[in-house]
Amino acid sequence: xxxxxxxxxxxxxxxxxxxRISWVGGETGELVYRGFSIDELVPGVPYESxxxxxxxxxxxxxxxxxxxxxxxxxxxxVPPSIERVVDALDPHLPPLEAxxxxxxxxxxxxxxxxxxxxxxxxxxxxxxxxxxRYVRRAAGRPPVAPQEAGSQAANFLWMLTGESPEPAKVWAxxxxxxxxxxxxxxxxxxxxxxxxxxxxxxxxxxxxALGTLKGPVHGGxxxxxxxxxxxxxSPERAATWIAERLARKEVLYGFGHRVYKTEDPxxxxxxxxxxxxxxxxxxxxxELVERIALDALRRAKPNARLYTNVEYYSAVVLEAVGLPPGxxxxxxxxxxxxxxxxxxLEQASDNRLIRPDIDYVGVPKGQHWPRPVARAPAxxxx
Amino acid sequence: xxxxxxxxxxxxxxxxxxxRISWVGGETGELVYRGFSIDELVPGVPYESxxxxxxxxxxxxxxxxxxxxxxxxxxxxVPPSIERVVDALDPHLPPLEAxxxxxxxxxxxxxxxxxxxxxxxxxxxxxxxxxxRYVRRAAGRPPVAPQEAGSQAANFLWMLTGESPEPAKVWAxxxxxxxxxxxxxxxxxxxxxxxxxxxxxxxxxxxxALGTLKGPVHGGxxxxxxxxxxxxxSPERAATWIAERLARKEVLYGFGHRVYKTEDPxxxxxxxxxxxxxxxxxxxxxELVERIALDALRRAKPNARLYTNVEYYSAVVLEAVGLPPGxxxxxxxxxxxxxxxxxxLEQASDNRLIRPDIDYVGVPKGQHWPRPVARAPAxxxx
Numbered sequence: 001x002x003x004x005x006x007x008x009x010x011x012x013x014x015x016x017x018x019x020r021i022s023w024v025g026g027e028t029g030e031l032v033y034r035g036f037s038i039d040e041l042v043p044g045v046p047y048e049s050x051x052x053x054x055x056x057x058x059x060x061x062x063x064x065x066x067x068x069x070x071x072x073x074x075x076x077x078v079p080p081s082i083e084r085v086v087d088a089l090d091p092h093l094p095p096l097e098a099x100x101x102x103x104x105x106x107x108x109x110x111x112x113x114x115x116x117x118x119x120x121x122x123x124x125x126x127x128x129x130x131x132x133r134y135v136r137r138a139a140g141r142p143p144v145a146p147q148e149a150g151s152q153a154a155n156f157l158w159m160l161t162g163e164s165p166e167p168a169k170v171w172a173x174x175x176x177x178x179x180x181x182x183x184x185x186x187x188x189x190x191x192x193x194x195x196x197x198x199x200x201x202x203x204x205x206x207x208x209a210l211g212t213l214k215g216p217v218h219g220g221x222x223x224x225x226x227x228x229x230x231x232x233x234s235p236e237r238a239a240t241w242i243a244e245r246l247a248r249k250e251v252l253y254g255f256g257h258r259v260y261k262t263e264d265p266x267x268x269x270x271x272x273x274x275x276x277x278x279x280x281x282x283x284x285x286x287e288l289v290e291r292i293a294l295d296a297l298r299r300a301k302p303n304a305r306l307y308t309n310v311e312y313y314s315a316v317v318l319e320a321v322g323l324p325p326g327x328x329x330x331x332x333x334x335x336x337x338x339x340x341x342x343x344x345l346e347q348a349s350d351n352r353l354i355r356p357d358i359d360y361v362g363v364p365k366g367q368h369w370p371r372p373v374a375r376a377p378a379x380x381x382x
Numbered sequence: 383x384x385x386x387x388x389x390x391x392x393x394x395x396x397x398x399x400x401x402r403i404s405w406v407g408g409e410t411g412e413l414v415y416r417g418f419s420i421d422e423l424v425p426g427v428p429y430e431s432x433x434x435x436x437x438x439x440x441x442x443x444x445x446x447x448x449x450x451x452x453x454x455x456x457x458x459x460v461p462p463s464i465e466r467v468v469d470a471l472d473p474h475l476p477p478l479e480a481x482x483x484x485x486x487x488x489x490x491x492x493x494x495x496x497x498x499x500x501x502x503x504x505x506x507x508x509x510x511x512x513x514x515r516y517v518r519r520a521a522g523r524p525p526v527a528p529q530e531a532g533s534q535a536a537n538f539l540w541m542l543t544g545e546s547p548e549p550a551k552v553w554a555x556x557x558x559x560x561x562x563x564x565x566x567x568x569x570x571x572x573x574x575x576x577x578x579x580x581x582x583x584x585x586x587x588x589x590x591a592l593g594t595l596k597g598p599v600h601g602g603x604x605x606x607x608x609x610x611x612x613x614x615x616s617p618e619r620a621a622t623w624i625a626e627r628l629a630r631k632e633v634l635y636g637f638g639h640r641v642y643k644t645e646d647p648x649x650x651x652x653x654x655x656x657x658x659x660x661x662x663x664x665x666x667x668x669e670l671v672e673r674i675a676l677d678a679l680r681r682a683k684p685n686a687r688l689y690t691n692v693e694y695y696s697a698v699v700l701e702a703v704g705l706p707p708g709x710x711x712x713x714x715x716x717x718x719x720x721x722x723x724x725x726x727l728e729q730a731s732d733n734r735l736i737r738p739d740i741d742y743v744g745v746p747k748g749q750h751w752p753r754p755v756a757r758a759p760a761x762x763x764x
Contacts, residue, residue: 006388009399010579011738017391020744035745036755044757053755057744063756081472085483088470090463094491100586101467101486104593107479108472113597185740187580191590194573197392198597204482208573208590211486215495215580217735258737353599355640356393358567362402362439363417373418373435374445375426 024184026259043175075125091138107203114348120341132159182339188213197354223325225315254312270313406566408641457507473520489585496730497584502723514541564721570595605707607697636694652695
């Protein structure tokens, strides 16, 4: 039956139009938000200013962006009707499974089409509030209300722990949030844009994006870097452990990327942050494992252009910030709400239904199996 | 910066590979499930046999499919931990907003990768159970447990009303569920396949699919057909109402489709069902409005090849079945869970990350506004 002109199973060689939000330079190892290389932003630029840059397309008048600080502050208090859903969630759910339902529960019928900046700020503000609420409740602890004056990064740690976070941890988490805030047309952002393309709402798009981020091929692996480092345990075991793992054809986590064919600039920035905040022994182990793993992987696949990806030093940084591995990918999602909101706004600003074709190669019409599906009498009233 | 070779904003002219599940013949007005034209299936084939056909790729040994009947029966009882989330939902939510959170809440950590037929049956079985539970609770009524011996169609009406449904209504709903069970590569199914392509789970995919179906361009308009017929009210007002509406450049609901350039075969089948079960006055009004609307639309756009789409007689049939307009799109989603499960299984059977590119046309790197985003001291411990 009719074939479409351009067949592309993974859409690798297809562009779904134009974007002005961020540019991923896979060959050169660059990530640019609205003209700003992430090297110019991280570490040090407040997440609120990055959110401003992504949502409005230009830098704020001062840092941190007064509009975004105020917008997030106002949006953080969550209506009790939504808190009740979060409090009803099984406390044994994996956090990412809970976060998908939390994001969906944010949709209280007030998110419309087209999406607005205000809706974006509600998503960005409330996702960490409710994630922290869920995590504390799962641990048998009462919720901690956000602090009026706190930044997004400081508030997240405050709401998780109920303690004033160390400035170095806030600084490191802020850098992480900045670096993960957007990344061109990745799979989760694409899922969101598909949803918005049907004139659905921001929460529907973000929920779908989270469900897509949940897959380990996209966002689900940084916790496995920590597990891998834990399993190796000490520097002297690294070489043997890696060699044995590769001999069993098992994956080493934190290396290789579909787009970056050189060092992921986020990995470089996160490595620099890790050098400042990570436990020296953990950092030493991570750096040694990285060197040995890259050597081994490159020997095994000389032409593969394998480099450390964002997950590797994400794990080391988020550990140092004090987050448990189960919260790594949920924290990635918390950072990415900014990019999702920006892409929802952009998709709606010049919208077109995203609906590819697929080539049917199944049983042709009428040439089905000898036994047809039985048809009951056409009308029960006969 | 680097452009991708094939640019396609809506992916209209792109095929994302091959499928053996269903074929949509847009030029000829055909819909084929696994070799069976829907004309061969509807009305009369049990939804359970259509589910069998879609999930297993071949017809059942007898009708209704014993495996699917048994699988759905076993899967219908929902764990209390999930019921609690549904019972915590704000009863004032639009049903489709509630259904997105309900689908997400089905994900209790037990759905893995790759997805399985058993997981698919749990999704198909439980979505209507929890939707009915929510709808009754929102109306202040206690939940009605599914009937062990009831079909999917009969159980849905039973759980909504608490009364044994009339056979004609079950028959009509069964036809509707059959007809809406799958439809090639539509936007919601595509969103699901994007999620599965990251090795995410079926519930994540289905939640994203629902969020995409929620957009009125995809699944959100059948209730507006009922509203339109209500607004017209009586046959003698039809011509004037339609003329005035078109003069105001407002949309008439239920006409036109991105793929079908002739009569949508589902519209024909639903019209036939409506002739059997709809209130004669409502049917007469619907048929008259259809004729006048198509005439007017074709006069306004002589080259547009506009036909009645699936939404139009969906509304008439679902009204006749006794569903309120707010449940039309949720019921569409209930039907489509079968196709979503089938596409998740197929995507995982030969998987590849679906990740298109997008062309960055924003501010080039380093050429940003004169005022840079301020960078705070690089390290708070300095």
